[in-house]
Amino acid sequence: DAGITQSPRHKVTETGTPVTLRCHQTENHRYMYWYRQDPGHGLRLIHYSYGVKDTDKGEVSDGYSVSRSKTEDFLLTLESATSSQTSVYFCAIRTTGGDSPLHFGNGTRLTVT
Amino acid sequence: GIQVEQSPPDLILQEGANSTLRCNFSDSVNNLQWFHQNPWGQLINLFYIPSGTKQNGRLSATTVATERYSLLYISSSQTTDSGVYFCAVDLFGGTASKLTFGTGTRLQVTL
Numbered sequence: 001d002a003g004i005t006q007s008p009r010h011k012v013t014e015t016g017t018p019v020t021l022r023c024h025q026t027e028n029h030r031y032m033y034w035y036r037q038d039p040g041h042g043l044r045l046i047h048y049s050y051g052v053k054d055t056d057k058g059e060v061s062d063g064y065s066v067s068r069s070k071t072e073d074f075l076l077t078l079e080s081a082t083s084s085q086t087s088v089y090f091c092a093i094r095t096t097g098g099d100s101p102l103h104f105g106n107g108t109r110l111t112v113t
Numbered sequence: 114g115i116q117v118e119q120s121p122p123d124l125i126l127q128e129g130a131n132s133t134l135r136c137n138f139s140d141s142v143n144n145l146q147w148f149h150q151n152p153w154g155q156l157i158n159l160f161y162i163p164s165g166t167k168q169n170g171r172l173s174a175t176t177v178a179t180e181r182y183s184l185l186y187i188s189s190s191q192t193t194d195s196g197v198y199f200c201a202v203d204l205f206g207g208t209a210s211k212l213t214f215g216t217g218t219r220l221q222v223t224l
Binding site (some may be wrong): 050 | 139
């Protein structure tokens, strides 16, 4: 268990509303990631963080922003949710540096109606 | 960008059978990881394997980086092996390594 907690686990929201997903880790790992998983696309990187206040974009970052104000929390925000953002969102961490095994949280299922 | 292809896309086995899953990638990588997504959606890291062979119980993996492929072997399959198996290649660029995932092999193990 890599000590990753995602919240909420499930959320239904309406188009145009803001949504924030939280990833919390208990072991002070430096590298954190947000992925989305969609049928036919596998897992795709949205944003990642390599330290407090240090973040960068992944391959599908449009429509998403992130923040990391403290080591243990990495927040993913959809400023104005769209139906195309209906997905399962996974947070992940690397436990021993920037090139080490990746471990995932249990995911957040988001539905945008 | 790099292409990661997995085969077969779907596989049905009887309990006790062996299987080999393949992952091909189109460019040089730092390392490769295998994951299992169980029917409840949890993603478990199976192997971190930039090259060579590793074994963990009934599962083993081999990566031949020079030929740009990796194999995952499942022996004496059990129903608990069902789920989707992903390989992911690690590319270092900029500030951190980032994984690019294949689209997976869906395995169903039947009694």
